[in-house]
Amino acid sequence: MSVQDVxxxxxxxxxxxxxxxxxxxxxxxxxxxxxxxxxxxxxxxxGVAFDGSSIPGFRGIEESDMVMLPDTESTFIDPFTAHPTLNIMCNIHTPEGDRYDRDPRSIAQKAEEFLQTTGVGTAAFFAPESEFFIFDDVRYESGQQSSFYAVDSEEAAWNTGRKEEGGNLGFKVRQKGGYVPVAPVDTQQDIRSEICNLLADAGLRVERHHHEVATAGQGEINFRFDTLTKTADNLLKYKYIVHNTARQFGKVATFMPKPIFGDNGSGMHVHQSIFDGDTPLFYEKGSYANLSETALHYIGGILHHAPALIALTNPSTNSFKRLVPGYEAPVNLVYSKGNRSAAVRIPVAAVTPKGCRIEFRTPDSTANPYLAFAAMLLAGLDGIKNKIDPRKLGYGPLDKNIYDLSDADKAEIRSVPASLEEALDALEADYEFLLQGDVFSEEFIHNYLSFKRDEAKSVSIRVHPHEYSLYFDC
Incomplete structure (x- = not known):
């Protein structure tokens, strides 16, 4: 779309x-x-000037002037404003006109440009499955003398005995019992359908929506794949529309990975593939899961760099409350054609050559999609460049229920980092693959590590309510 078109x-x-x-x-x-x-x-x-020093992790006050340059391909009409408003995504530049190397969107674009210089392919396609909860009420506090959170939902299993509903109508979603039930158990059909209509109006091609596994209003809406930066743009539209549609229905939506204890969390499974023109590069008929050697090496790069990668794909302390065994969490660094406990799954049902892809199941929606997608692509390209074979490194394929394996067999399987701190340590030790093509800079990595370490520390030094249950009577 040209400026005149806008x-x-x-x-x-x-x-x-x-x-x-x-x-x-x-x-x-x-x-x-x-x-x-x-x-x-x-x-x-x-462009449009703004103060970069007021944005956490950007610029100091002595160099605060920055510029937004709008991308005419990213426009959509806002469905929520009272006054007709057109929204446009922008890239960030310095006043001198240079790309700002901490701008996540510019990093995503540089990753796409780098792919084209490698000779591997011409485009990388991404499709995130970003899960969310829609609650009726959320309250939280973190102070010097008080710390708590409380969420509620008319669907929640804990509300079977609640009287305050003016007559409890039952049909609650059992714990881990929320996968695709019909109404009246699923109370959020109309909310999700309205979200889908608004996504379509914003230019996204919606493929399906449904209730997800957890109790208390977990849902998922899938939209069609696109190239890296466009998909990241679409994910921002998606989250904006989910949040604000829930608000219009008098509810609140969250993409927090683990907002409730004892049930499944919300992930962001990311499907990805590479094409050379119209030719899919991940397909080879008759091989394991119909995967080409290129695809296997891409998987090798993802799994080899996964501990570092997770600092960008799961960048919150809450991310690691989801990444624990027992809740369909993809904590095992292996690949499989059907195993949802594996970090990389290969979809095989109703897949065409052009639909052949890999699914990295570990990420969640606290990730910055521009950074996460770029990092995944660079890890995969590093695997292709260095012919990292996941079969030779013990990364699978593993088509068994990993949770049913013996302790000895489980001990042979690498797991994801156990905390944000561990993931940041892994990134600090392994970031060379992100510097390919000057996509990420060392300065960006060090700034990101410092930014996230401060975030992790802010959680680790605070008193946790459960510590009172464990230790108050010592």
Whole structure:
């Protein structure tokens, strides 16, 4: 879409405001809004200024001036604003016009550019399955003398005896019993359908939606794959629309990996493949799961670099509350054509040559998608470049229920890091693969490590409510 096309959309849709957006290191969107009357061709050439020192992990106050340059291919009309508003994603530049090397979106674009220089293929495609919870109520506090959280849902298993509903109507979702039940157990069909309609209006091709395994309102909506940066853009649209549609229904949505104890958490399984023009590079008929050697080496790169990769794909302390055995969590660094306890799964049902792909199941939606997708691609390309064979390194294939294996057999399987601190240590020891093509810089990695270590420390030094249960009577 050209600048003129965007200006035409503004005119034809009586747009009153244009919202210019960018993402920070954590993947959270920020915005500055201009009246549509102030948006001209020069706006797209010169960009929109903002204060980088007010964004955590960006710039110091002595060098705070930064510029958003809008990407005309990323526009969509906001479905929630009272005044017609057009939203546009932007890249971040310095006042001198250089790409800002801490801009996650620019890093994603550099990863796509690097792929084209390798001779491996022309495009990488990604499709995230980003799960979420929709609650009726959420309260939390973390202070000097008090710390708690409480969530509630009309669907929750713990509400079978609640009287406050004006007559309890039953049909609650049992613990781990929420996978695709019909109404009245599934109370959120209309919410998810409304989300799907709005996603379609925003340009996403929705493939399906359904209730997920956990009690208390867990859901999933799948949208069609696209190239790396476009998929990251789409994921931001997706989260924005899920959050705000839930709000319109008087509810609250969260992509937090483990918001409730004792049930499945929310992951972001990421399907990925590489094409050379129209030719899929991951397919080879008759091989294991119809995977080509290129695909196997890509898997080898993902699994070999997984401990470091997870610092970018699972970058929260809460991520590791989900990554524990027993809740379908993909904690085992192996690949399999059907095993959902494996970190890498190969979908085999109803798959065509062009649909042949690998699914990295470990990530969650606290990840910044621009950074996570770029890092996954670079890990996979490193595997292709160095012919990392997962079969020779003990990464599978493993088509057994890993949780049923003996302790001796389990001990032979590498697991994901047990904490954010461990993942950050792994990244600090293994980040050379991210420097390929100058996609990530060393300065970015060191800044990211410092940013995330501060975050991890802020959690580790706080008193946990469960410590009172364990130790108060000592």
């Amino acid at each position: 200006l035409k959309v503004i005119e034809e849709n009586s747009i009153e405001y244009v919202d210019f957006r960018f993402v920070d290191l954590s993947g959270k969107a920020h915005h500055i809004t201009l009246p549509a009357t102030e948006v001209e061709e020069e706006t797209f050439e010169n």
